[in-house]
Amino acid sequence: MNIHIFDHEEQLYKEAARRIIDLVQDRPKAVLGLATGSSPLGVYKELIKSYQSHHVSFEHVTTFNLDEYVGLSSDHPQSYRSFMNRELFNHLNIHLKNTFIPSGDSINIHNEPDRYNALLSNYQIDLQLLGIGTNGHIGFNEPGTPFDLLTHVVTLDSRTRTDNARFFHHLDQVPTQAITMGIQSIMNAKEIVLIATGEKKASAVKAMIRGPIDPMLPASILQNHPNVHIYLNHQSAKDL
Numbered sequence: 001m002n003i004h005i006f007d008h009e010e011q012l013y014k015e016a017a018r019r020i021i022d023l024v025q026d027r028p029k030a031v032l033g034l035a036t037g038s039s040p041l042g043v044y045k046e047l048i049k050s051y052q053s054h055h056v057s058f059e060h061v062t063t064f065n066l067d068e069y070v071g072l073s074s075d076h077p078q079s080y081r082s083f084m085n086r087e088l089f090n091h092l093n094i095h096l097k098n099t100f101i102p103s104g105d106s107i108n109i110h111n112e113p114d115r116y117n118a119l120l121s122n123y124q125i126d127l128q129l130l131g132i133g134t135n136g137h138i139g140f141n142e143p144g145t146p147f148d149l150l151t152h153v154v155t156l157d158s159r160t161r162t163d164n165a166r167f168f169h170h171l172d173q174v175p176t177q178a179i180t181m182g183i184q185s186i187m188n189a190k191e192i193v194l195i196a197t198g199e200k201k202a203s204a205v206k207a208m209i210r211g212p213i214d215p216m217l218p219a220s221i222l223q224n225h226p227n228v229h230i231y232l233n234h235q236s237a238k239d240l
């Protein structure tokens with residue numbers, strides 16, 4: 001694992017975004033694995049700046065998102081489709097038809113993991129961007145998820161629902177299920193970039209890097225990936 005610790009978050013986001021920008025400059029048809037949550041937002045701002053100043057083009061890029069809530073329509077403001085369009089895609093020259101996100105539509109949810117896995121099997125993700133949950137989840141792979149799963153439907157941990165309640169009016173409105181790329185799908189990426197800031201993430205970060213590889217701390221499996229870059233600030237790195 002390559003650990004990068006920064007004094008200033010602005011620098012952290014610039015450096016993490018630089019990995020993506022360099023990749024897309026070298027490989028205009030790059031396949032990016034993208035994440036939601038607050039952790040990648042600073043990176044998305046840097047990608048938008050770089051595109052707007054004509055340093056990089058996303059015209060031929062394909063993206064796969066990690067996860068989506070079950071039961072929110074894609075135009076719900078808190079769906080991950082809405083999040084990605086609002087925070088990134090609408091500001092780039094990427095073609096929306098090349099941006100894939102699992103569908104959380106509850107009517108077809110039973111077929112969706114197979115559909116998404118079939119799509120993914122046509123590509124290899126060059127770089128997967130990740131955040132980490134306070135319980136050590138990646139994507140929505142909650143503690144106890146076997147490491148060898150591809151895309152699947154999960155029941156959200158109560159801690160994850162509480163953490164994400166800040167985006168909803170009430171805890172009751174936070175969906176109870178989600179669909180997520182599995183840990184095996186994530187591990188198939190050629191390179192992984194994980195971002196974690198703030199003291200709330202410190203214990204999960206320590207367990208991910210120093211702890212045993214254990215399904216109860218899903219991110220610990222990243223110790224087995226040959227090309228991982230972890231971007232931390234002093235607060236999230238404080239227990240290392």
Ligand code: GLP
Nearest residue numbers: 035037038039131132133139140
């Ligand atoms: C969410 C997402 C994850 C994200 C994590 C951390 O539930 N499914 O992909 O990494 O929680 O979120 P944040 O970056 O807002 O702390």
